[in-house]
Amino acid sequence: MLSPTHAVPPDQRDPGQRVVLTGLGAVSPFGLGADAFLAGVREGRSTIAPITDFPLDGCLCGLGSRVGGLDLAAYDDGGAFRRAPRATRYTIAATAEAFAQATGGELPWQTERIGICLGTYRAMSEVSEVLWTKLIESEPRFLPALLFQETVTNAVASAVSIRWGLRGTSYAISAGNACGHQVLFLAAHALLTGRADAVLAGAFDLFTSANHHDMDDLGMLSPSGASRPFDRRRDGFVLGEGAAVVVVETLAGARRRGARVLAELAGIGIGHDAYAFAANHPDGVGLAEAIERALGAAAARPEEIGYVGAAANSTAALDLAESRALRRAFGPAADAVPVSSLKGATGEAMAASDLFNLIACVGAVRDGRLPPQAGTDEVDPECGLNLVTQATSRSTSERALAHSYSYFGGNAAAVVVQSCAG
Amino acid sequence: MTRKVVVSGMAAWTPIGCGLDAFASALAAGEGGVAPIRRFDTARHRVRRAAEVAWEKPAGSRLSRATEMALAVAAAAAADAGLEPGPRRGEATAVILACSQGGMAAAGGRYRELARPYRRGPVAGELAARMLDAAPSAALDPLAAAHGASIVVQVATACSAGLHALGLARDLVRDGVVVRAVVVGAEVLSEFTVAGFSVLRLLTAGDAPRPFAADRDGTSLGEGAAAMVVEPDEAVRARGGRAWVELAGYGSSSDASHMTRPDAEGPARAVGQALAEAGNPAIGWVKAHGTGTRHNDAAESAALHRVFRRTAPPPVTSLKAALGHSLGASGLVEAAGAAVALRGGFVPPVHAAGEADPDLELDLVAGPARPSAAGAVLVNAFGFGGNNAAMVLRAA
Numbered sequence: 032m033l034s035p036t037h038a039v040p041p042d043q044r045d046p047g048q049r050v051v052l053t054g055l056g057a058v059s060p061f062g063l064g065a066d067a068f069l070a071g072v073r074e075g076r077s078t079i080a081p082i083t084d085f086p087l088d089g090c091l092c093g094l095g096s097r098v099g100g101l102d103l104a105a106y107d108d109g110g111a112f113r114r115a116p117r118a119t120r121y122t123i124a125a126t127a128e129a130f131a132q133a134t135g136g137e138l139p140w141q142t143e144r145i146g147i148c149l150g151t152y153r154a155m156s157e158v159s160e161v162l163w164t165k166l167i168e169s170e171p172r173f174l175p176a177l178l179f180q181e182t183v184t185n186a187v188a189s190a191v192s193i194r195w196g197l198r199g200t201s202y203a204i205s206a207g208n209a210c211g212h213q214v215l216f217l218a219a220h221a222l223l224t225g226r227a228d229a230v231l232a233g234a235f236d237l238f239t240s241a242n243h244h245d246m247d248d249l250g251m252l253s254p255s256g257a258s259r260p261f262d263r264r265r266d267g268f269v270l271g272e273g274a275a276v277v278v279v280e281t282l283a284g285a286r287r288r289g290a291r292v293l294a295e296l297a298g299i300g301i302g303h304d305a306y307a308f309a310a311n312h313p314d315g316v317g318l319a320e321a322i323e324r325a326l327g328a329a330a331a332r333p334e335e336i337g338y339v340g341a342a343a344n345s346t347a348a349l350d351l352a353e354s355r356a357l358r359r360a361f362g363p364a365a366d367a368v369p370v371s372s373l374k375g376a377t378g379e380a381m382a383a384s385d386l387f388n389l390i391a392c393v394g395a396v397r398d399g400r401l402p403p404q405a406g407t408d409e410v411d412p413e414c415g416l417n418l419v420t421q422a423t424s425r426s427t428s429e430r431a432l433a434h435s436y437s438y439f440g441g442n443a444a445a446v447v448v449q450s451c452a453g
Numbered sequence: 454m455t456r457k458v459v460v461s462g463m464a465a466w467t468p469i470g471c472g473l474d475a476f477a478s479a480l481a482a483g484e485g486g487v488a489p490i491r492r493f494d495t496a497r498h499r500v501r502r503a504a505e506v507a508w509e510k511p512a513g514s515r516l517s518r519a520t521e522m523a524l525a526v527a528a529a530a531a532a533d534a535g536l537e538p539g540p541r542r543g544e545a546t547a548v549i550l551a552c553s554q555g556g557m558a559a560a561g562g563r564y565r566e567l568a569r570p571y572r573r574g575p576v577a578g579e580l581a582a583r584m585l586d587a588a589p590s591a592a593l594d595p596l597a598a599a600h601g602a603s604i605v606v607q608v609a610t611a612c613s614a615g616l617h618a619l620g621l622a623r624d625l626v627r628d629g630v631v632v633r634a635v636v637v638g639a640e641v642l643s644e645f646t647v648a649g650f651s652v653l654r655l656l657t658a659g660d661a662p663r664p665f666a667a668d669r670d671g672t673s674l675g676e677g678a679a680a681m682v683v684e685p686d687e688a689v690r691a692r693g694g695r696a697w698v699e700l701a702g703y704g705s706s707s708d709a710s711h712m713t714r715p716d717a718e719g720p721a722r723a724v725g726q727a728l729a730e731a732g733n734p735a736i737g738w739v740k741a742h743g744t745g746t747r748h749n750d751a752a753e754s755a756a757l758h759r760v761f762r763r764t765a766p767p768p769v770t771s772l773k774a775a776l777g778h779s780l781g782a783s784g785l786v787e788a789a790g791a792a793v794a795l796r797g798g799f800v801p802p803v804h805a806a807g808e809a810d811p812d813l814e815l816d817l818v819a820g821p822a823r824p825s826a827a828g829a830v831l832v833n834a835f836g837f838g839g840n841n842a843a844m845v846l847r848a849a
Contacts, residue, residue, distance in 0.1 A: 167561075171497050174649055175652070176653045179650075180713050183611045183838060185609055190838075195709075198709045200707070201840050202617065203610050204608055206593060210606070213606055216604075220628070224624060303603050304597075317603070441597070442594070
């Protein structure tokens with residue numbers, strides 16, 4: 032499912048070479064849980080709201096989509112959880128949900144055979160912001176030591192591995208602001224090469240006051256405070272955040288332990304614009320390559336894709352580049368395939384958005400419901416895609432495609448999600 | 454029969470020498486690079502020594518020094534491999550960057566701006582753009598553009614990132630997922646990290662770390678950059694290239710026990726995996742993680758004894774006394790050091806080695822360099838959060 036050459040259709044492959052999802056977990060601006068997330072995006076509800084918990088002086092954009100008001104008491108282990116950074120707490124909550132769904136309780140795998148692979152863009156900036164501020168305003172010796180150890184990008188992966196005793200291979204990665212699907216690629220590779228029997232794969236991204244100011248100062252955020260992907264009037268994105276994880280294993284492994292399979296990762300493709308620093312290729316060549324590789328690896332034709340979870344984030348360049356990429360990879364089928372970008376509802380949640388896309392695609396192939404395009408009223412004819420509306424939000428397709436595409440760079444990935452009766 | 458994977462090009466910039474020849478000579482001579490810090494004002498800091506690299510970024514560059522180092526060392530490794538510069542579409546290749554400080558090191562300037570309320574408001578594009586560059590993986594896009602890669606990832610597993618990145622590259626090339634991988638590690642000195650390691654009581658009060666010594670009391674931080682081109686051996690031969698070393702076996706595991714205190718079991722598993730994958734060759738010597746902290750060195754010795762329980766562990770050396778600890782880059786920079794030493798037929802000694810701790814029962818390599826006809830060496834890297842990586846390098 033990683034190599035597009037000589038790809039055999041999934042249902043003809045050895046079950047030990049098929050990669051499936053058996054658990055999902057999410058913490059999003061819609062609240063705790065993948066179900067809350069799916070319900071929210073399917074209703075076309077937006078979570079974008081005025082930011083009230085940090086000063087916005089000098090900012091043109093005063094809105095964002097924050098995770099908040101969560102009751103995480105159920106995850107409190109009486110230890111470090113309460114003091115842990117948001118990224119850690121949210122990822123732990125999402126992990127608990129995913130493992131509960133995949134296993135119903137005890138982890139059935141040998142602990143040194145469970146891997147973890149997490150991706151993030153902002154990493155632990157919430158912690159480094161606190162520490163840098165301390166360093167600037169105070170003395171180096173007053174830096175809180177326990178907080179410093181949380182600044183490493185792998186802090187969350189380590190916290191999760193400590194909490195659940197996951198002693199297998201561990202990757203904490205970043206790949207620009209979109210790396211959620213690279214994480215799936217690495218997880219699948221670890222499974223298929225026998226380095227793990229199960230992998231917890233996911234992404235988290237939270238934003239801070241400094242992050243918001245930076246993006247605003249760079250002119251990336253929408254001055255009109257609107258997240259409207261593919262809209263003619265789009266003028267920038269709005270920041271979002273969240274954490275989401277999935278449990279990945281082979282179909283053979285899932286069957287052996289009688290696990291319920293949620294969906295299959297039929298094909299994953301990775302690409303990169305390799306164009307310029309801080310710019311997408313205008314024709315989205317990296318994403319086109321990723322889509323072609325994913326379709327090839329899944330032995331799927333564009334006409335067989337019933338929904339595309341787009342990466343578009345309401346910026347002029349990326350939305351257009353993505354629509355060109357889809358045209359390039361799909362040909363005429365690009366006009367008909369139902370597309371929506373969840374970022375109209377959730378804002379740009381970076382690596383977490385990639386996993387949100389995946390979850391929406393899993394939902395699409397499981398129960399045929401597509402998230403309508405939120406935030407968008409006047410579709411840009413230059414993008415010209417068939418955006419999902421409430422009226423067109425039902426589908427019978429067994430396959431969906433999730434996009435991941437970084438703004439400011441050209442890191443891209445695509446995942447073909449397939450319904451799996453197995 | 455699994456594909457033989459080799460390193461076909463290498464480059465390294467270190468506190469004891471920039472360029473492989475300088476690096477190798479300095480390693481053989483047992484030179485050390487830990488010295489008074491010059492990069493920032495240390496007046497408020499308790500620890501004032503680190504190992505810095507004598508390399509400055511091009512004048513007028515808007516990218517951070519770490520990003521420029523990564524780009525330059527990657528280009529040097531590609532040239533060493535005899536590869537034509539520039540992207541080649543249609544080939545699946547990877548660029549894997551190892552960096553654990555990421556954007557935190559360069560972010561100070563931006564935070565200083567934000568800390569002054571009267572300065573808030575639209576900031577000059579220049580400064581904000583530098584913050585963009587401070588994002589952990591900003592170096593990836595220019596690297597991808599320069600090397601035409603499709604799989605582009607930053608591995609950020611703290612102090613083991615460099616070796617994890619090399620291991621990932623090896624896996625991807627071995628399995629035919631990519632035809633070539635460029636692995637890059639780059640870390641620069643930051644007062645943020647110096648302050649953090651200091652309050653965690655991980656830094657030595659002495660002149661330099663004394664790995665595995667009886668009186669060891671901590672490590673020193675260091676800068677470093679290295680890059681390796683990883684390819685299938687058959688592809689390198691086909692184009693008349695040269696292989697530095699074979700990446701014969703790789704192991705990766707997690708402790709799942711403590712954020713900053715290592716245990717012996719996780720590292721032992723990673724080492725065991727690497728040896729098994731390499732076919733359990735005779736190991737001539739070990740390039741340890743060897744930070745010089747009480748905990749790491751004790752845990753690492755215990756791990757080595759556990760793995761090599763039938764015979765004694767091979768002679769052990771650590772390059773951190775000479776190079777300091779270059780965090781995310783250390784796994785790769787030190788692997789490059791081990792590779793040049795393997796090729797050069799010597800075991801690099803521990804710089805200014807203290808008296809070996811008798812409780813650890815290791816054959817610690819103190820100066821001068823020992824001649825060695827080893828065919829294979831073990832390279833270790835263990836990170837914060839309990840991430841362990843181990844690699845067996847075999848003479849190609």
